[in-house]
Structure formats: structure tokens, C-alpha cells
Amino acid sequence: MTDTAKPNRAIYDLDMLRAVVMVADCGSFTTAAARLHSTQSTVSQKVRRLEEMVGHQLLDRSNREVHPTDAGETLLGYARHLLAVSNQLSEALSGGVTVTVRIGLPDDFVAGKTMQALAAFNRRNPKVKLEITGGLSRDLMSAYDRGELDLVLVKQRRHSREANACQPERIEWFDSAQYPCFAQDPIPLVTFPPRGLYRDDMINAIEAMGRSWRIGFTSSSLAGIQEAVANGLGVSLLPLRVVTPEHRILGAKEGFKPIKVFEAAIFHGPTADPVVQELADILIAILKAEAE
Structure with a gap:
């Protein structure tokens, strides 16, 4: 032929x-x-x-x-x-791995109860491979939109983007317990980089109080922000879950009004695999427990 x-x-x-x-x-x-x-x-x-x-x-x-x-x-x-x-x-x-789920979490969730819950899930489901990425919410959301993550938990302004589930985020002003600097003029601020979460709200709130401000420390790392505040480099606005004994919370006594414009939001595909949905339910339960 x-x-x-x-x-x-x-x-x-x-x-x-x-x-x-x-x-x-x-x-x-x-x-x-x-x-x-x-x-x-x-x-x-x-x-x-x-x-x-x-x-x-x-x-x-x-x-x-x-x-x-x-x-x-x-x-x-x-x-x-x-x-x-x-x-x-x-x-x-692949040695029996049947499903791989790529999860994105903000740095303040890459510890404690969240990791314990995900690790427990992995022990119950050894054939499910979890690939967990920590980072800034904006970077995680971009990765999700590019199809690089299957499930993400991010922080955003309330109702800015429709999510599969969301929960109001409690944030507080932090100062150093040992080296307080709220009384300094101008008041030093510890922030995430420009366009980072909470930064503009911090500046607006300080200016609304009639106080002058300066940037004392900038970092993309939550751990860096926590350490900078603890060591007296400035005050910051952060989720309550990351407070440590080295921090002091500032409130109405210091002239701060509650900031209730943020939420923790969970995103996954509309027809997500049942394993992804089960993991999303775990994250939702954690958010609801924090709110109680």
C-alpha cells in the first residue's frame, strides 16, 4: 500500500x-x-x-x-x-494520588486552625494531593483568574466581587505593647506595599483624626509587619487573629472608629469537583467559627 x-x-x-x-x-x-x-x-x-x-x-x-x-x-x-x-x-x-487541589491562602491563614484542618483532611484522604500557596490576596486572586489555583480564600472589600462564600473580616489597630508609638507626631505607620490591603484605609483614618503620618515600615510579609509593630516601628491595621502578646490593640479610647469594610471571601469554580467543595466547606466553617 x-x-x-x-x-x-x-x-x-x-x-x-x-x-x-x-x-x-x-x-x-x-x-x-x-x-x-x-x-x-x-x-x-x-x-x-x-x-x-x-x-x-x-x-x-x-x-x-x-x-x-x-x-x-x-x-x-x-x-x-x-x-x-x-x-x-x-x-x-502517581502512586495512587487521584486528585490534586491547588489552594491559595493569605499569610494570616497559613498557620493555626486552617493548617490543622487541612492537614487533618489530608490524613483522612491520602489520595488527595494538596498544593497550598500563601501570599497577598491580590496575587492569589490573579493566580485564580489565570487558572493556576482551584480554590482561594482572600480578603477583599465587602461585595466587591461575588464569591461562593464570605464572612465579614474583623480588623483592629495594633501598636507595640512594649514600645508604643501612637503618641508620636507624625504617627509612624507599618503597612503593606502600595495597593496592598488596608493601606489606604489606614491613611484615611489617621487623616480623619486630624493626625499627621509617615510610613515607618513597608513589607509584603505578614510576619515582617507583626515584628515591626511589636518592636515599635509604627502602628498597623491587621486582622484580629494575628495579634500576639507583643501587641496592644488601639480602639475608641485612642479615637479610632471600627473599620467594617472588609470580608474574607472564598472562590472556586461553579461546578467544582466534590473534593474542592469539601475543602471549601472546611474553610467556611473556620471563618464562621472566628465570627462567633
């Missing part, structure tokens, strides 16, 4: 098959993209490339909800089988 007479044996890309299956299951390119942690345009492109490869339209886009065509139904059966085999192979080669 000559080369030109050989049958055309297409090699089906698993990412293309996964995209078609997800769109068919969700009935929407937008929802499928969110679940795949991708963009709608990327998912659409994968579907179009697969349709060009097989020479058939696989999805009917004429209605509000997307449905598979007859050719699509045929392909979906084989696609699900191939994806299942691929997952089984990955499981066999």
Missing part, C-alpha cells in the same frame, strides 16, 4: 476532548471555561480545532444552552472513555 493510500488515523488531543466533554456537560462555554480554569476563547478554539479535525460539527450553538449534535454524541462516548483511561493511567503512575 502506498503512502497516499494509507488510512488517515487522527491523533486526538486529550485537551480538545476534555473541552468538548466539559462544554457538553455544562451546556455553556462560559461555565466550562470556569471549570477548566481557562478562558472562553481558548475553550472555543479547542472545540473548533477538534471539529475541523473530525470534519463534523460537534456542538449545536444555535440555542442559549449548548447541546451536542449527533456526531457530537458519538464522539462524547469515546472521549469519556479515553479521558477515563488517561486518568487511570495517571493514577497508576
Whole structure:
């Protein structure tokens, strides 16, 4: 048989098959993209490339909800089988790890009850691999939007972005217990970098009191902020959960009004894996316990 007479044996890309299956299951390119942690345009492109490869339209886009065509139904059966085999192979080669969940947490949650709860979950579910990243809320949210994280807990202004769950965040003014500096003029502030959480609110609150201010210390590290305050480099605005015996909380006696504009928010895909949902429920329980 000559080369030109050989049958055309297409090699089906698993990412293309996964995209078609997800769109068919969700009935929407937008929802499928969110679940795949991708963009709608990327998912659409994968579907179009697969349709060009097989020479058939696989999805009917004429209605509000997307449905598979007859050719699509045929392909979906084989696609699900191939994806299942691929997952089984990955499981066999990964030593039994069946699910990997990428979690993003702010630095003030990467300790204590949160880590204890996640570690306990991992002991109960040894086949679930947790990849936990700590950092600033804005960086974690950007990573989530790029599809690099499956589940994030972040701090944000209340109702600034619709979340799967949220809880008002209690924040307080901190000063050093041993080296207080609130009485200094101008008052030194210990802050996160520009555009960092709480920074503008700190400055606005100090100016509303008629006090002058200066930046005494800036850091992206929560531990650095805590140490700077404890050692008398300035006052700061932080969640109550990170107070230590080296800190003194400032309140109405010093002229500070409560700041109630922040919340802790949890984000995951609208059709998240049950394991992701279970982990989200753990984080929600922690937030609710703190509020009691």
C-alpha cells in the first residue's frame, strides 16, 4: 500500500476532548471555561480545532444552552472513555494520588486552625494531593483568574466581587505593647506595599483624626509587619487573629472608629469537583467559627 493510500488515523488531543466533554456537560462555554480554569476563547478554539479535525460539527450553538449534535454524541462516548483511561493511567503512575487541589491562602491563614484542618483532611484522604500557596490576596486572586489555583480564600472589600462564600473580616489597630508609638507626631505607620490591603484605609483614618503620618515600615510579609509593630516601628491595621502578646490593640479610647469594610471571601469554580467543595466547606466553617 502506498503512502497516499494509507488510512488517515487522527491523533486526538486529550485537551480538545476534555473541552468538548466539559462544554457538553455544562451546556455553556462560559461555565466550562470556569471549570477548566481557562478562558472562553481558548475553550472555543479547542472545540473548533477538534471539529475541523473530525470534519463534523460537534456542538449545536444555535440555542442559549449548548447541546451536542449527533456526531457530537458519538464522539462524547469515546472521549469519556479515553479521558477515563488517561486518568487511570495517571493514577497508576502517581502512586495512587487521584486528585490534586491547588489552594491559595493569605499569610494570616497559613498557620493555626486552617493548617490543622487541612492537614487533618489530608490524613483522612491520602489520595488527595494538596498544593497550598500563601501570599497577598491580590496575587492569589490573579493566580485564580489565570487558572493556576482551584480554590482561594482572600480578603477583599465587602461585595466587591461575588464569591461562593464570605464572612465579614474583623480588623483592629495594633501598636507595640512594649514600645508604643501612637503618641508620636507624625504617627509612624507599618503597612503593606502600595495597593496592598488596608493601606489606604489606614491613611484615611489617621487623616480623619486630624493626625499627621509617615510610613515607618513597608513589607509584603505578614510576619515582617507583626515584628515591626511589636518592636515599635509604627502602628498597623491587621486582622484580629494575628495579634500576639507583643501587641496592644488601639480602639475608641485612642479615637479610632471600627473599620467594617472588609470580608474574607472564598472562590472556586461553579461546578467544582466534590473534593474542592469539601475543602471549601472546611474553610467556611473556620471563618464562621472566628465570627462567633
